[in-house]
Amino acid sequence: MAESILPGNHPRKPALLSSPAKSWTLLLLVFIAVHFAALFSPSLLDDADATHANAAQHMAKSGDWVTLYVNGVRYLEKPPLPYWMVAVDYHLFGYNVFATHLPETLGVLACAILAWLWARRAYGDRAAFYAALGMLTSLGVFLWTRFFIPESILTFFIALALYCFLTGLEDRRPARIYLMYVSLAIAVLAKGLIAPVFFVAAVLPYLIITGEWRKWRQLRLLSGFLLFLAIAAPWHILAGLRNPDQGNPVGNVPTPGHVHGFFYFYFINEHFLRFLGKRYPHDYNKQPFWVFWIGQLAWLFPWSLYFPVVLRRAWRNRRLAWADVRYDASNTLHFLDPRSTAYEAASMAAKVRFRARTGLLLLLYAAFILVFFSISTNQEYYTWPAYFPLLVLTAGALASIEEAPEAGRWIHNRSKWLIGAHAAFAVVGAAAAAALAAGLWSSRNLPYVPDIGTLLAHRGVGDYSLATSHLFDLTGPSFAALRLPAALAAAALLVGPLIAWFLRKRGHALEATVSVAFTAAVFLIAAHLAFVRFEPMLSSRAMADTINRLAAPGDQLILYGDQADGSSVIFYTQKQAFLVNGRSSSMIWGSCYPDVPHIFLEDKDLLGMWGTGPRKFLFVPGESNSHVEELLHGRLYKLQELSDKTLYTDRPL
Structure with missing residues (x-):
C-alpha cells in the first residue's frame, strides 16, 4: 500500500518548487x-501578418475605432x-x-x-x-x-x-x-x-x-x-x-x-x-x-x-x-x-x-x-x-x-511507460539531428546566400493557403543559409533527449522533465533564427525601404495582384497602393461599397497610366512577373529582385 502524504508526511519539495518566486x-x-x-x-x-497590421495602422492614424480598413478598403x-x-x-x-x-x-x-x-x-x-x-x-x-x-x-x-x-x-x-x-x-x-x-x-x-x-x-x-x-x-x-x-x-x-x-x-x-x-x-x-x-x-x-x-x-x-x-x-x-x-x-x-x-x-x-x-x-x-x-x-x-510512490499498483516516475517516452524522444532527436547534420554536410562547400528564397523549391503545397506550406520548399542548398540554426537545433536534439532519458532512469523526475522542456526551448530559439533567415522570402520590407529611399512626395505605389502578396510594402511605406487585378480575397467585400477609393485597376488601366504623371513603383509577385514583362515590354526599369518578387519603376532614376 502506498504511503500517505497528509500534512506532516510530505516528501520534501525540490528546491526549484520550494517557492513561486524560484x-x-x-x-x-x-x-x-x-x-x-x-x-x-x-x-x-x-499576407495575414502585414494585412492585419495595416488595419491597426489605419485605426491608429485615422482614429476610427469601429470600422477596420486595409489599404483604404473596408475590412469587415x-x-x-x-x-x-x-x-x-x-x-x-x-x-x-x-x-x-x-x-x-x-x-x-x-x-x-x-x-x-x-x-x-x-x-x-x-x-x-x-x-x-x-x-x-x-x-x-x-x-x-x-x-x-x-x-x-x-x-x-x-x-x-x-x-x-x-x-x-x-x-x-x-x-x-x-x-x-x-x-x-x-x-x-x-x-x-x-x-x-x-x-x-x-x-x-x-x-x-x-x-x-x-x-x-x-x-x-x-x-x-x-x-x-x-x-x-x-x-x-x-x-x-x-x-x-x-x-x-x-x-x-x-x-x-x-x-x-x-x-x-x-x-x-x-x-x-x-x-x-x-x-x-x-x-x-x-x-x-x-x-x-x-x-x-x-x-x-x-x-x-x-x-x-x-x-x-x-x-x-x-x-x-x-x-x-x-x-x-x-x-x-x-x-x-x-x-x-x-x-x-x-x-x-x-x-x-x-x-x-x-x-x-x-x-x-x-x-x-x-x-x-x-x-x-x-x-x-x-x-x-x-x-x-x-x-x-x-x-x-x-x-x-x-x-507517486514506486510501490503498489500506480504508474510512477521510473515506470517503463515514462522511460519509454524518453527513449522514443532520444531516438527521434538523434534521427532529426542526423538529418540536420546531413543537410549541413551536403551544403558545406556552398556559399552563404542571404536571399534564401532563391534556393527553395517553391512546390506550392496546399497552394500556400496552409500556414506551414513553406516548410515543404526546403532544399539541400538552403542549408547553406541555415547553418547556425541547423547546427544549434541538431546539438539540442542530440544531447537534450539523452540527458533527459538518463535522468529519468536514475529517478530524477523533475530534472528529466525540465531537460525535455529546455531541449524544446533551445530548438525554438534555433527555429526563430531560421525564421529570420526566411525574411527576404516572407516579407517585402527591403523593397519598402527601397521605395522610401527613392520616392518623392506624390509618387505612386502599384501592386500587381492581391494586396496580401505585398501587404508589408503598404505597411512600411504607409502609402495607399493601386491594385491591378486585385479585387480578390479579403478585398472583395469592401471593394463593392460605393465609396471605395479608385484603386482597383485592370491591365488596360496599368498600360494607360504607366510612364505618365508621377513616378510609379510596381511590386510584382513571382507568378505574375512573366505576364507583366510581356504587358509592359520595354517600358520596365527593374529596381530590385527579392526571392520571387520584383520591384519596377516606369522611368530611369
Missing part, C-alpha cells in the same frame, strides 16, 4: 529567451480587440514589428500564468510549474505567435472565463461569476462568436454530468448576460450601423455597388458559412483528417511525448478511483488517518473534488474544440485554444505520476 524566475527566463526576444525580428510578413471580417491593442502599441512604440506582435506574446505569458494558477490549485506546485512551462515551450504556441493572429488572446480569455466559472461555483463567489461574463465578452471581441460556442459546449455538459445545474441561480444568468451584452454588443451595433447593406445584393456574391452589410457578412458569411466551407470567397483549406490529428501531436510537442503514459494512467485508474477511498496527487489520501484533523480531511476532500472537476471541464473543452475543427474548414492554428486544457491536464497527470 519557479517563476526560471519561467520568465524561458519566456524572455523564447518569446520576448523574438519580438524584434523578422520584419512583418506579407475580424472583431476589433487585437487591432485596438496594436493601435495603442503604435502610439507608444511606433509602427514596427515589436508593437505589432507584443499583444499576442503577452497573451502567451498570460496563458502561462493562468495555467500555473489553475494547475497549482488542482494538482499542486509541480503540476503548476509544468503547465506554465508547457505553455512557454510547446511548438504550436511558438509557431502561431510568429504573425498577427488573435489566438493567444482568445485562448486566455476563454480559459479565464472557464476558471472563473469553476471557482465561482466551488467557492460561491459571485464576483468570479461576473468576471466570467466579462472575460467571455472580451473573448468575443477578440475572435467572434466562436468564444461563447466553445464556452457553452464545455460548461453545459459539465453542469449536466455533475448535477451542478441545480445551482443555476448562482450563475446570475440575467444580470450576467446583460453585463456580457454591455461589453460585447456596442461595437457590433456600431459596425452594423456604419456599414449597412448597399444596393440590392443577390445571393452571397457581392458586386460593385451591391453588397450585404456588416451583419450579414460578419455573422453569416464569416461564422456560419465558414464553418460549412461555403464562405465567399472560398480561400480556406480543410486539412485531411489524419493530417489534422497528427498535427495536434506536433503542435503540442514535446509535451505530447507524455500522452501515452497519461492515457495509460487514466485507463488504469478508471476503476481504482471508485474502488478506493484514497485519492490525491499520489492516490493516497486517507480520510480515516488518525493523524489528520477534520479540517485537514475536509481540505483534502475539497482539493480532490476541484481536481476531478477540473479534469472533467478541461477534457470537455478540449474535446469539443478538436472535434469541431476536424469537421469545419480549418487552418493549423485554429485549435490553439485546445492547447491550454491539454497542457494543464498533461501537467497534472505527469506531476501525479512523478510524485
